[in-house]
Amino acid sequence: MRAVSDGVGSAQSEEIAVANALTVMRNALNWSSDSAALQATLSDFAPVAVAIFVNQAPKESEPPEVDVLAALAKFEAGYIERLGSSFWVLFENHMPETPVVDF
Numbered sequence: 063m064r065a066v067s068d069g070v071g072s073a074q075s076e077e078i079a080v081a082n083a084l085t086v087m088r089n090a091l092n093w094s095s096d097s098a099a100l101q102a103t104l105s106d107f108a109p110v111a112v113a114i115f116v117n118q119a120p121k122e123s124e125p126p127e128v129d130v131l132a133a134l135a136k137f138e139a140g141y142i143e144r145l146g147s148s149f150w151v152l153f154e155n156h157m158p159e160t161p162v163v164d165f
Contacts, residue, residue: 063134065090070114083111091152099145106140109133 069086073079084104087093093100113133141149 066111067114067118070111071118073115076112076115079115080108080111083114084108102144103141103149106137110137 065086066083069082070079073082084107087104087107110130110133113128113130116128117130138149141147
């Protein structure tokens with residue numbers, strides 16, 4: 063989440079913040095191909111990135127803060143409901159690097 067927050071923090075707009083967050087997620091999990099499940103997961107995670115962006119954005123006035131933890135909890139609950147396991151388990155599974163060329 064720290065890497066996601068850092069990626070969102072450098073964004074100049076909400077759209078860029080979401081794109082940065084999703085790129086960080088894809089890279090952290092070595093998700094290089096697209097599938098319906100992957101797209102659904104990334105789509106469900108986008109509100110978390112928006113919540114982080116809103117809370118990190120400079121405040122000229124006092125806009126209502128968005129609860130990042132609530133957005134994250136909603137994402138996790140949806141992931142568990144859809145796939146039957148915790149999203150965070152994905153980070154515990156070591157993905158060995160595979161050679162590009164077999165010798």
